[in-house]
Amino acid sequence: xxxxxxxxxxxxxxxxxxxxxxxxxxxxxxxxxxxxxxxxxxxxxxxxxxxxxxxxxxxxxxxxxxxxxxxxxxxxxxxxxxxxxxxxxxxxxxxxxxxxxxxxxxxxxxxxxxxxxxxxxxxxxxxxxxxxxxxxxxxxxxxxxxxxxxxxxxxxxxxxxxxxxxxxxxxxxxxxxxxxxxxxxxxxxxxxxxxxxxxxxxxxxxxxxxxxxxxxxxxxxxxxxxxxxxxxxxxxxxxxxxxxxxxxxxxxxxxxxxxxxxxxxxxxxxxxxxxxxxxxxxxxxxxxxxxxxxxxxxxxxxxxxxxxxxxxxxxxxxxxxxxxxxxxxxxxxxxxxxxxxx
Numbered sequence: 001x002x003x004x005x006x007x008x009x010x011x012x013x014x015x016x017x018x019x020x021x022x023x024x025x026x027x028x029x030x031x032x033x034x035x036x037x038x039x040x041x042x043x044x045x046x047x048x049x050x051x052x053x054x055x056x057x058x059x060x061x062x063x064x065x066x067x068x069x070x071x072x073x074x075x076x077x078x079x080x081x082x083x084x085x086x087x088x089x090x091x092x093x094x095x096x097x098x099x100x101x102x103x104x105x106x107x108x109x110x111x112x113x114x115x116x117x118x119x120x121x122x123x124x125x126x127x128x129x130x131x132x133x134x135x136x137x138x139x140x141x142x143x144x145x146x147x148x149x150x151x152x153x154x155x156x157x158x159x160x161x162x163x164x165x166x167x168x169x170x171x172x173x174x175x176x177x178x179x180x181x182x183x184x185x186x187x188x189x190x191x192x193x194x195x196x197x198x199x200x201x202x203x204x205x206x207x208x209x210x211x212x213x214x215x216x217x218x219x220x221x222x223x224x225x226x227x228x229x230x231x232x233x234x235x236x237x238x239x240x241x242x243x244x245x246x247x248x249x250x251x252x253x254x255x256x257x258x259x260x261x262x263x264x265x266x267x268x269x270x271x272x273x274x275x276x277x278x279x280x281x282x283x284x285x286x287x288x289x290x291x292x293x294x295x296x297x298x299x300x301x302x303x304x305x306x307x308x309x310x311x312x313x314x315x316x317x318x319x320x321x322x323x324x325x326x327x328x329x330x331x332x333x334x335x336x337x338x339x340x341x342x
Contacts, residue, residue, distance in 0.1 A: 003329065010325060014318045021314040022089075026073045029303050029310070036098045036301045037065060063096060063304070076307065089311070095304025099296060104305050108290055112312065114183050115289040118212065121205050123267075125213035126220055131263075133217075134224030138259075139251060141229060149221065156218030165211045165284045172207055179204050182286050189288075211281050220266060227259035257331070264331060267324035 037056045044052040060066050064075045064082045074080035076095065078088025087093040094104035137149035172178035179185070183204045188197040231237070232255050240250045279291035290309050297306035 003326075006329065007322075007326065010322050014322060017318060018311075018314065022077055022311060023073065025307055025310045025314070026076060027069075029298075029301075029306050030069055030072075032301060034301070035065060035303060039301070040098070059096070059098065076304070089308070094308045097297070097302055097305040099300045099302040099305065104308050107305065108293060108308065108312075111288055111290045111293060114287070115291070117201070118183070118205065118208050118287065118289060121209040122213035122216065125209050126216040129213070129217040130220035130224060134221040135228060135251070135256060137221070137225040138228030138232065138255075139247075141225075146225075149225070153218040153222050156214045157222075159214070161211055161215060161281050162284050164214060165207070165281050168207045168211060169285065178207055183208075183288055208281065208285055208287055211285070220263065223266075224259060224263055227263070228255055231255035231258045260331060261328060264327045265324050267320050267327070 037060050041053055041056045041060075044056065062083055064072055067075075071080065075082035076088050078086055078090040078093070080086075082088075084093075092105075094108070096102075097104050097107055100107050133149045133152070137146045140146055168178070179200075182189075183201055184197060185200045185204075188194075188200050191197060234255075237250065237255060240254060241247065245253075279295060281287070282289045282291035283295065290312065293305060294309040296302070297309065
């Protein structure tokens, strides 16, 4: 029951935070002078294209861009009626992309689930690599295992993702026949899901998963190693060993459990960091994620598309934070909410 109350309070906090973020996102994307349509109207007038000017001015009125910014925000979110009534983010209308001349929802439809898929695979890779390497490096500190793990960690942190992507791009295809670019074979794009399409996606996921997850795994491994070493130096470890507890059992039951808290707390930051950090990798590898769309939208001041992608990243951050908070409460009984006893 207490966990349920905590979950409800966290969801309420998430909604409030999401509202504040929506204000900040809308203000920030409107900070540069002008907007996409104003710039386009100026260019069309300079070249004497009257029909294009009329269409752009119609779009300005249709999407309320001729109104004060505070009113534009309320209409964008769906708190106030626009020319089409109450039709904003909370009603499921993500707006119109002026750059692609299509609805935002239609543009990012497939890109959203591919983005989530790529980054979930990367998160899984991070934990599968960082957990055993971090524990082994701490348990065998000052040995070749520790030095090797440290070397791998520094290598992962020091190598830029786009450089690693280019290397795997070339050598992966040359020696392992890994596919180049995209998240599926071209013949499956736009086709309904099938076993052949799933296999194609899994094979195409190998390179981006490794590229996006390497730096995160290296950083998390180093953090887990440091936490473990700190716990291993505490008196309760010596007491457990003195009482005859097997080292492997002692390691699993006490120091690992204590060192795991920061490891779990990182979930909240890991997923959005990978989404934002994978933008350049997506461009290099030609992935159909939301990263390239965000770059294009920011460059061309396509405000509805940029606003939606930024809100999506913020939503992932809040969901990740909530998951890590819930896991911490379940993992460590000392962590309590509010004024409950410790």
